[in-house]
Amino acid sequence: MSDPFRSGLTPKMRPVSVRKTVIVSVLDVGTSKVACVIARLRPRESGDVLPTRTHSVEVLGFGHTRSRGLKGGAVVEMSLAEDSIRNAVAAAERMADVQVESVLLSFAGGRLKSEHFEANIAVSNPKVSESDIHRVLAAGSSHAVKPGRSVLHALPISYAVDETPGVRDPRGMLASTLGVDMHVATTDTTPARNLLLSVERCHLGVEAMVAAPYAAGLAVLSDDEADLGVGCLDMGGGTTTLSIFHGGHLVQVEGVAVGGLHVTSDIARGLGCRLAEAERIKVLHGSVITSTADERDMIVVPGSGEDERDGANLIAKSQITRIIKPRLEEILELVRDRLNASPWAPSRIVLTGGAAQLTGLQDLAARVLGRQVRVGRPLGVTKLPEAAKGPAFAAAVGLMVYPQVVRFENFEMRPARAQATGTDNYFARVGRWLRDSF
Numbered sequence: 001m002s003d004p005f006r007s008g009l010t011p012k013m014r015p016v017s018v019r020k021t022v023i024v025s026v027l028d029v030g031t032s033k034v035a036c037v038i039a040r041l042r043p044r045e046s047g048d049v050l051p052t053r054t055h056s057v058e059v060l061g062f063g064h065t066r067s068r069g070l071k072g073g074a075v076v077e078m079s080l081a082e083d084s085i086r087n088a089v090a091a092a093e094r095m096a097d098v099q100v101e102s103v104l105l106s107f108a109g110g111r112l113k114s115e116h117f118e119a120n121i122a123v124s125n126p127k128v129s130e131s132d133i134h135r136v137l138a139a140g141s142s143h144a145v146k147p148g149r150s151v152l153h154a155l156p157i158s159y160a161v162d163e164t165p166g167v168r169d170p171r172g173m174l175a176s177t178l179g180v181d182m183h184v185a186t187t188d189t190t191p192a193r194n195l196l197l198s199v200e201r202c203h204l205g206v207e208a209m210v211a212a213p214y215a216a217g218l219a220v221l222s223d224d225e226a227d228l229g230v231g232c233l234d235m236g237g238g239t240t241t242l243s244i245f246h247g248g249h250l251v252q253v254e255g256v257a258v259g260g261l262h263v264t265s266d267i268a269r270g271l272g273c274r275l276a277e278a279e280r281i282k283v284l285h286g287s288v289i290t291s292t293a294d295e296r297d298m299i300v301v302p303g304s305g306e307d308e309r310d311g312a313n314l315i316a317k318s319q320i321t322r323i324i325k326p327r328l329e330e331i332l333e334l335v336r337d338r339l340n341a342s343p344w345a346p347s348r349i350v351l352t353g354g355a356a357q358l359t360g361l362q363d364l365a366a367r368v369l370g371r372q373v374r375v376g377r378p379l380g381v382t383k384l385p386e387a388a389k390g391p392a393f394a395a396a397v398g399l400m401v402y403p404q405v406v407r408f409e410n411f412e413m414r415p416a417r418a419q420a421t422g423t424d425n426y427f428a429r430v431g432r433w434l435r436d437s438f
Contacts, residue, residue: 009150009192013104013208015407018054019043025092026399027085027103027204028212029195031073032237032261032354034084035064035388035396036092038100039381041403050380052223052248054404057397059383061098063091064393069198072257073109073212073239074191081198089202102205104399107152107195108212108239110187112255117143120160120179128161128170132178140182150192152211153185155409157249168248185211185253208406211253212236213243215398216352218405220376220391221245231346232376233335233365234395235355237261240331244344249408254338256331260355263327270323271301271315282358285317288325289360294318328361332368339369350376354392 016022021042028035038061043054065087069080089100119139123132137156145151159167160179170178192209199206217232226245234241236259244252263286268278285299297317339345349371351362356375366373377390378397388396 009152009187009189009196009209013403013406016041016055016403022403023060023098024400024403025089025098025100025103026106026396027089027199028106028215028393028396028399029070029081029085029199030067030106030108030212030236030395031070031239031259032067033064033392034067034088035062035393036085036088036100036103037062037388037396037400038092038096038098039400041400050223052405053380053401057381057400059381059385061092061094061096062385062388063088063093063095064388065091067237071238073107073236073255075194075198078194078198078201081195082201085199085202085204089204100204102207103199104402105195105199105206105209106212106215106395106399107187107192107209108234108236108241108255108395109195109257110189110191110255111257112152112185112187112211112213112241112253113149114252114254115143115145115184115186116157117182117184118179119182120177123175123178126174128173128175128178130171133159133171136178136180137182140180143184145184145186148189149186150189151184152187152192152209153183153214153250153409155183155185155250157181157183157251158247166247183249183251185214185250187211208402210399210402211241211243212239212395213241213253213255214250215396215402216241216376216394217243217245217250217350217398218401219378219381219394219398220350220352222379223248225348225350229344229346229348231339231349231371233349233351233353233356235259235331235351235353236395237354240335240353240355242335242338244342244346246344246346251344252342254335256334256338258327258331258334260353263324263355266323266327267320270319273301273303277302281320282324285320286324287317287321287359288328288364290318290321294321324358325364328355328358328364329368332365336369339371346371348372348374350374352376352391352394356391 040058041055044056069077117140121136159170161175216234227248229246232243241255264278294317298314
């Protein structure tokens with residue numbers, strides 16, 4: 001039977017040594033924005049704050065631009081997507097004075113889904129060794145992934161030593177049998193490969209492709225939340241994605257192709273204005289809470305023609321709320337259905353993403369989802385620009401945390417080569433230039 005983890009979009013990146021300082025470059029390509037961050041990961045002493053992180057993160061360069069050529073997290077016009085990627089990377093390079101050669105890449109499209117596999121092996125020696133763990137993970141990898149789907153992540157949730165389940169690290173334990181419960185996050189192959197191609201056409205290598213909701217969760221969740229059980233709801237421009245953590249592990253990912261840009265489109269249609277003006281109105285006046293003052297507060301809405309003054313009109317602020325609220329309720333109801341169907345069903349939700357900043361959304365989400373809700377912002381990163389400290393950049397920050405947890409994953413290992421340090425060797429760069437240019 002074929003190994004599904006060979007259908008991973010990129011080989012597994014080499015884990016970052018806990019004793020080494022490295023520079024990583026990350027690229028968050030979304031429907032509304034493209035963000036590139038260059039950061040230094042420096043080994044840190046274990047402490048009470050975020051104890052599972054092995055490195056501190058210091059931002060060296062940051063660049064972001066409006067995303068073009070993407071819809072619902074997928075590339076629809078490659079040349080425009082390339083331009084957005086190049087602009088964001090160039091801005092980060094100028095700030096950091098570093099040339100980016102390879103990146104960690106986020107992906108939110110492709111109908112993200114989860115599958116769970118189990119496997120058991122006989123332990124050859126009295127104590128569980130590293131080779132036993134590799135064997136049981138390989139046995140868990142013997143299940144086939146459906147055609148047209150590719151693996152983003154393959155994570156062991158827990159191990160079983162003989163008849164004792166729920167073991168986190170079985171190394172060195174006495175056992176005759178070893179079992180594993182494995183979570184595999186998959187995506188549609190075609191949209192993921194098109195995004196990879198767009199990045200590679202910018203003369204950038206891709207070290208790993210990371211599910212955006214997983215990255216967002218790594219950025220905004222505390223260790224206690226991830227251990228007790230929590231959902232991270234990343235409300236982006238073109239997609240709304242959900243990651244569920246339990247026992248400190250990612251156990252489920254989901255996605256729906258509806259997001260903040262759909263709210264913008266609703267405003268543009270409802271008020272008869274341009275999309276750019278609708279986005280401005282959403283950011284400045286958007287809310288899901290109606291007050292009596294909103295009936296009296298009037299907003300000027302420019303027309304959609306060439307001369308904006310010709311069609312300008314006054315509307316009550318409450319009218320904007322009446323447009324926004326039904327769409328957000330629809331999104332939250334879709335998420336609620338997935339939460340209720342999940343075997344993990346967390347009691348707490350953390351909101352991230354640009355749409356999470358709308359006034360009153362936290363209370364609306366708590367009511368619709370029937371769970372405790374808070375708004376999450378990136379944790380544990382220094383020298384992050386003020387503009388990037390909000391929930392909209394959670395996935396980008398999570399990509400910088402990902403190299404610290406990649407050691408827990410299992411799928412095909414890449415041949416030895418330079419990592420995501422932005423410093424491929426000279427011959428690799430020349431080879432890529434020749435391949436792309438001729």
